Amino acid sequence: MDNKLMLMIPGPTPVPEAALLALAKHPIGHRTSEFSNIMAEVLENLKWLHQTQNDVLMLNVSGTGAVEAGIINFLSPGDRVLVGSNGKFGERWVEIATAYGLNVEAVTAEWGQPLDTAVFAEKLQGDTHKEIKAVIITHSETSTGVLNDLETINGLVKEHGQALIMVDAVTSLGAFNLPIDSWGLDVVASGSQKGYMIPPGLGFVAVSPKAWEAYKTATLPKYYLDLGKYRKSAAKNTTPFTPPVNLIVALHTALQMMKDEGLESIFGRHQRLKNATRAAMRGLNLPLFSADDCASPAITAVAPLGIEAEKIRSLMKKRFDIALAGGQDHLKNKIFRIGHLGFVSDRDILSCIAALEVTLTELGYENFTPGAGVAAAAGYV
Amino acid sequence: MDNKLMLMIPGPTPVPEAALLALAKHPIGHRTSEFSNIMAEVLENLKWLHQTQNDVLMLNVSGTGAVEAGIINFLSPGDRVLVGSNGKFGERWVEIATAYGLNVEAVTAEWGQPLDTAVFAEKLQGDTHKEIKAVIITHSETSTGVLNDLETINGLVKEHGQALIMVDAVTSLGAFNLPIDSWGLDVVASGSQKGYMIPPGLGFVAVSPKAWEAYKTATLPKYYLDLGKYRKSAAKNTTPFTPPVNLIVALHTALQMMKDEGLESIFGRHQRLKNATRAAMRGLNLPLFSADDCASPAITAVAPLGIEAEKIRSLMKKRFDIALAGGQDHLKNKIFRIGHLGFVSDRDILSCIAALEVTLTELGYENFTPGAGVAAAAGYV
Numbered sequence: 001m002d003n004k005l006m007l008m009i010p011g012p013t014p015v016p017e018a019a020l021l022a023l024a025k026h027p028i029g030h031r032t033s034e035f036s037n038i039m040a041e042v043l044e045n046l047k048w049l050h051q052t053q054n055d056v057l058m059l060n061v062s063g064t065g066a067v068e069a070g071i072i073n074f075l076s077p078g079d080r081v082l083v084g085s086n087g088k089f090g091e092r093w094v095e096i097a098t099a100y101g102l103n104v105e106a107v108t109a110e111w112g113q114p115l116d117t118a119v120f121a122e123k124l125q126g127d128t129h130k131e132i133k134a135v136i137i138t139h140s141e142t143s144t145g146v147l148n149d150l151e152t153i154n155g156l157v158k159e160h161g162q163a164l165i166m167v168d169a170v171t172s173l174g175a176f177n178l179p180i181d182s183w184g185l186d187v188v189a190s191g192s193q194k195g196y197m198i199p200p201g202l203g204f205v206a207v208s209p210k211a212w213e214a215y216k217t218a219t220l221p222k223y224y225l226d227l228g229k230y231r232k233s234a235a236k237n238t239t240p241f242t243p244p245v246n247l248i249v250a251l252h253t254a255l256q257m258m259k260d261e262g263l264e265s266i267f268g269r270h271q272r273l274k275n276a277t278r279a280a281m282r283g284l285n286l287p288l289f290s291a292d293d294c295a296s297p298a299i300t301a302v303a304p305l306g307i308e309a310e311k312i313r314s315l316m317k318k319r320f321d322i323a324l325a326g327g328q329d330h331l332k333n334k335i336f337r338i339g340h341l342g343f344v345s346d347r348d349i350l351s352c353i354a355a356l357e358v359t360l361t362e363l364g365y366e367n368f369t370p371g372a373g374v375a376a377a378a379g380y381v
Numbered sequence: 382m383d384n385k386l387m388l389m390i391p392g393p394t395p396v397p398e399a400a401l402l403a404l405a406k407h408p409i410g411h412r413t414s415e416f417s418n419i420m421a422e423v424l425e426n427l428k429w430l431h432q433t434q435n436d437v438l439m440l441n442v443s444g445t446g447a448v449e450a451g452i453i454n455f456l457s458p459g460d461r462v463l464v465g466s467n468g469k470f471g472e473r474w475v476e477i478a479t480a481y482g483l484n485v486e487a488v489t490a491e492w493g494q495p496l497d498t499a500v501f502a503e504k505l506q507g508d509t510h511k512e513i514k515a516v517i518i519t520h521s522e523t524s525t526g527v528l529n530d531l532e533t534i535n536g537l538v539k540e541h542g543q544a545l546i547m548v549d550a551v552t553s554l555g556a557f558n559l560p561i562d563s564w565g566l567d568v569v570a571s572g573s574q575k576g577y578m579i580p581p582g583l584g585f586v587a588v589s590p591k592a593w594e595a596y597k598t599a600t601l602p603k604y605y606l607d608l609g610k611y612r613k614s615a616a617k618n619t620t621p622f623t624p625p626v627n628l629i630v631a632l633h634t635a636l637q638m639m640k641d642e643g644l645e646s647i648f649g650r651h652q653r654l655k656n657a658t659r660a661a662m663r664g665l666n667l668p669l670f671s672a673d674d675c676a677s678p679a680i681t682a683v684a685p686l687g688i689e690a691e692k693i694r695s696l697m698k699k700r701f702d703i704a705l706a707g708g709q710d711h712l713k714n715k716i717f718r719i720g721h722l723g724f725v726s727d728r729d730i731l732s733c734i735a736a737l738e739v740t741l742t743e744l745g746y747e748n749f750t751p752g753a754g755v756a757a758a759a760g761y762v
Contacts (some may be wrong), residue, residue, distance in 0.1 A: 027388070028393075101603045199626055226480075242574060
């Protein structure tokens with residue numbers, strides 16, 4: 001049966017019907033009070049979602065564009081930065097920092113492993129001249145399903161006292177408790193096609209007062225990504241450049257749905273889905289690519305033994321119209337990734353696991369008792 | 382009567398129902414053959430629309446982001462550039478070039494007047510050391526309804542031989558004949574919410590082989606706006622970063638509609654709408670803000686005498702749910718602007734003029750014979 005696609009990838013994530021219908025409304029002029037009223041509510045609800053009183057700015061960019069804006073607005077050429085790199089996205093932030101002529105020190109870990117907080121402790125504590133201007137961390141590393149220990153690293157940054165903490169929260173925002181104000185996070189970037197439950201096209205950057213202080217003297221060139229312009233416009237419930245009106249109207253709907261569900265319920269649901277997925281993979285004797293204590297709430301990477309990951313993906317799509325994600329770069333065909341981010345229900349994860357059981361059997365994988373995956377998941381949903 | 386909005390602003394422009402319904406389709410994964418097949422057709426049709434065999438790249442940005450990408454990918458700090466500036470957007474490109482440390486020479490004209498081609502001739506012919514690296518021109522200046530004489534200026538750039546010609550075609554692409562290959566335009570930037578008939582959120586940049594040569598040695602920093610990455614991905618019918626999937630699906634539909642209409646018909650329709658609008662304003666004794674020989678095919682600016690432009694806009698919205706654009710910056714309340722760009726029919730322009738007649742009468746403006754606007758327009762539609 002066709003035309004019944006189920007997205008279980010880390011983005012785009014499933015979009016509720018109400019958000020799709022909002023998206024399809026004819027655009028209105030963006031320099032109108034009608035649009036500004038929508039902007040006002042969206043900006044307020046974004047602060048709620050981000051658990052912050054800081055500015056949360058919206059840009060017409062992908063998640064990468066949001067992270068880039070979050071880096072370049074607060075730094076100058078030659079500034080020393082520590083960049084965590086334990087997956088495709090960490091590597092990307094190293095590339096961005098390098099492209100802009102920053103003095104980049106990559107703190108690496110193997111893909112699938114979390115960043116080692118001890119290395120950050122050593123570097124930050126050893127920086128007696130306070131040369132480190134920023135620490136850039138991927139919270140949930142989408143390529144591997146690893147959740148880095150942001151809370152500990154942030155604590156070290158706070159002890160350092162000078163450096164800004166900049167967070168790629170693209171697949172953690174709206175999935176995991178990330179209390180920006182109580183943790184004192186300076187820059188938090190994310191993207192619409194993830195926990196926000198709308199299609200791709202909008203990036204978000206939350207900016208602390210401390211980061212705005214750094215903005216005043218930062219000299220990296222920028223214009224379209226100049227967050228100062230977005231801040232000035234947001235104060236008047238507008239945007240410096242033509243915004244993606246339809247996506248913002250859809251976001252307005254999605255944020256209201258999120259408020260109705262409540263932050264604790266949303267985080268609890270992602271936790272449940274993660275636990276159910278991991279239990280199911282254990283029940284099916286499929287090795288998990290990340291350890292329990294650093295498992296992303298958004299995505300679970302699985303490294304099947306004796307069976308090609310791409311064959312599983314391909315048959316899941318063909319038989320059940322379920323889209324799973326593959327491995328990136330050197331992990332291609334070594335892992336597959338199950339997205340359980342955003343508008344994903346308990347029922348969805350059970351469907352996915354049940355379908356995976358049938359798929360594995362059809363591929364000749366016999367290292368599990370039929371039903372064991374669903375049975376294991378059942379204890380968590 | 383509410384909920385029957387008619388957009389007669391220069392963007393967002395009206396969106397066909399088929400494109401709105403395409404927009405509302407659930408997103409699919411962007412790393413799939415299904416999406417690549419759509420990308421392939423979109424990229425091919427973009428070349429058709431741009432009348433070029435050059436790369437036409439798609440970015441998840443507004444028109445401003447597309448122009449910025451078009452400038453910064455091909456230049457290095459200190460490069461001398463001539464920037465035409467006779468309106469809000471020309472001024473913006475001066476700001477961008479300045480923000481990136483280029484050696485900017487603004488060639489200005491009063492708002493409402495076209496750029497003086499003689500000044501470009503003098504500067505380009507006087508540049509015997511070939512220091513000018515680029516000439517940046519706004520084709521249709523949205524803020525004033527002036528169409529600059531790109532063909533003549535481009536001819537001067539070609540005589541110069543070294544400089545690149547970079548064009549803001551945001552409100553001319555898809556409205557006016559802009560044969561990129563036969564004119565030899567190097568960089569042409571535009572945005573989705575204009576002639577493309579879809580909502581805002583996508584920017585486009587067409588790039589010539591000569592510009593790609595300059596790219597190789599250009600050193601301005603970039604990553605998200607790095608067109609080389611988009612080119613490499615486009616060759617494989619994909620994108621370097623998560624694309625706004627729904628907008629691209631809507632674009633796929635809109636481009637097919639444009640192909641069905643045909644380029645000559647589209648340009649002819651915009652010419653008709655422009656002529657009808659201008660004739661109507663004359664019939665109503667409302668002064669046009671730009672001269673006939675430099676009138677934009679996308680937008681007509683009107684400078685009413687003895688009556689506030691904002692009052693006309695406000696009553697047109699209230700009585701007829703027609704959105705007109707106001708004047709920007711110092712032209713606020715001095716002019717109003719009628720957009721006739723994209724998915725706008727002969728009927729639409731007649732509706733707008735008829736409603737304007739009633740509005741003017743209700744505001745006490747009596748300097749016209751009732752029906753004169755529509756009668757004048759009738760000779761052109």
